[in-house]
Amino acid sequence: MPRRTVLAAVAAAAVGGSASLAVDSAAARQGPRGRRGGRPGAANASGIEYRGWVCAADWRQGSASGVSVVGGSRPGVAFAAAQGTVDYADPHTGSTRAWEYATWLSPVHRPATPATELIASWNADTPAGSFxxxxxxxxxxxxxxxxxxxxxxxxxGDQDIRRTSVDGQQDGKSSVWTDTLAVDDPAAGPLLTAYRLRLTLYRAPGSAAVPTVWRLGAMTSAVPDRFEVPATEPGPAAGVELTVPAYSQDVHDGQYPEYDGGGEAWCSPTSSQMIIESWGRRPSPEQLSWVDPDFADPQVCHAARFTFDYQYEGCGNWPFNAAYAATYPGLQGVVTRLASLSEAETLIAAGIPLITSQSFVESELDGAGYGTSGHLMTVIGFTAEGDVIANDPASPDNAAVRHVYPRRSFENIWLRTKRYDAAGNVKSGTGGVCYLYFPVSLTAAQRRALAAVGVR
Incomplete structure (x- = not known):
């Protein structure tokens, strides 16, 4: 279905240095690809851990150069004083401009379990003239x-720079595949035992723009390779279905080829828009004024444009979707993994829908009617029998988006790390990757549910 593409790491790229911000865009495409301390009360047997910097105390733990900690209902770090200027050569516009910069460096974080993969995500406001x-x-x-x-x-926005991932980053032990840092050979190692995140804020010289970041974090994981995952029994969300708008990606087929042309390429932004609107947020008429008035559901077109990764050439960059969701007032977005379908039930029972990433051949998911090398859909509830209720954007129209998928089939195609394609070749699975969008103001039950899956 959508195009989540593995990028060939063909050159070692030392990017992001203090002298230049040029992005190496020479790497080639190969084709489709698919809390601190871990879960409470366990030895983190899942190998999954999300560590987020989100409160004022978190931000003060880091090393700040030109940023200040801001308080209030949404603490963060904001551009305060330029530490110099650097040139950024935008590989997607061909232009080079000078930008003021300021930085924040996280403390060293040591996951409870050595990791084979790391995926970062962030929530920020970048007004015009900043990134x-x-x-x-x-x-x-x-x-x-x-x-x-x-x-x-x-x-x-896209008026100043083109948001982008960076190809060709590797060191012989690990590589960056669009949005995921992965150890090249987990069986041989060495695995990742610690990391630091560096955040650099940029603005036009002399500008009054104040880019601000409210959340920065990373999910590390060492999910075991497996074709089959353990089955779970229906839990606290049995019979619960959340109210979530239903949008089809297929009705946009052929629209805006500059943003990958709608249809099967737009599962991620379509799913994101469904969950964003379930929390009562949506673009304003002014924000949608650029969309062709003949197109249905213009907010889906809007989501595609503002999640688009110009290097990946698609809308399926996981952190870019979470960051897009967090541009809406009072909304947060995180990319993580869940260890079981029971964890998804914990979230649904608390009123928090989720977006899942999975791949499968048609025979593996009854009722889907298609196979995919990678697809995003929303989980909005469970039947009384524990089957999964999903708003699946891979549907001919909005009325057909709601699906009920067999519990056992769904949990396996989502949580496994290995699978066979239609030709019998071994391919990768996502190992439970999901997007979680939730408001700043949460109920006590929602906070507990998020804490149960390692997010605060």
């Missing part, structure tokens, strides 16, 4: 470090 870069420095079990890897050059 940000997120980087990671990992430490291996042998004591050596990765390079500073860029995990995203991002802006909420």
């Amino acid at each position: 940000l870069r997120v980087e990671v420095l990992g430490t291996y079990a042998d004591g050596t470090d990765t390079p500073w890897y860029t995990l995203g050059v991002w802006a909420a």
